[in-house]
């Protein structure tokens with residue numbers, strides 16, 4: 001399970017809560033104690049319509065937090081959620097061990113940084129940028145197109161020197177997808193398993209849950225847990241969530257269901 005740590009003033013569900021490095025470290029420690037296997041630190045919101053954050057500003061948000069986590073002998077690995085090569089490089093130097101890029105190494109310099117570092121990378125599916133992705137959510141065959149675009153991102157990463165074993169793929173719930181398309185991706189996740197890499201899925205508090213339930217972001221935990229269970233049953237290896245303790249229960253139940261369905265044994 002991947003715990004989300006947004007060091008931003010404007011993230012869609014927790015903006016402004018962890019801007020102070022002390023509060024950020026405290027929250028990261030809490031998520032680790034609740035069962036996070038990885039904590040994903042981000043300094044730029046990618047909600048629909050979000051403006052790009054200047055590089056110096058993103059660095060000023062995330063690097064003190066990564067340094068503080070390193071000083072605290074943080075018990076689990078940390079990833080950096082960024083699409084900027086300079087931020088990824090500085091974050092890896094400050095102790096991050098994985099790069100999570102919602103633009104899937106679209107920037108060639110980012111591909112060079114990741115390849116040169118040998119760090120694992122999450123390649124997420126999106127079209128365009130958070131600023132214009134909503135207009136690009138048109139597909140003839142949603143799953144086939146997302147699958148082909150993830151395969152192309154993986155080929156691009158490998159051509160830049162990123163080893164295939166270090167690649168995790170993510171269909172990008174809510175990124176260049178309508179609410180209905182996000183639901184379809186979750187329901188048809190098994191069709192992406194043939195890409196041959198572990199899948200990360202990030203449904204936490206997202207707007208498709210709001211569209212289905214009418215709940216605002218801070219009240220979407222029950223819907224998130226249903227989506228977390230669906231993602232695990234659909235074959236996801238990593239789940240990116242804000243609410244680690246609650247999601248852990250959903251993951252454990254779904255993992256048991258998945259294992260029991262495969263083996264016919266009771267757990």
Ligand code: HH2
Nearest residue numbers: 006011012045046047122124170173202
């Ligand atoms: N979703 C968000 C951010 N980063 N990375 C991956 N790999 N997959 C995701 O689904 C994903 C992601 C958006 O969620 P959040 O970080 O809570 O919001 P914001 O972008 O507003 O900070």
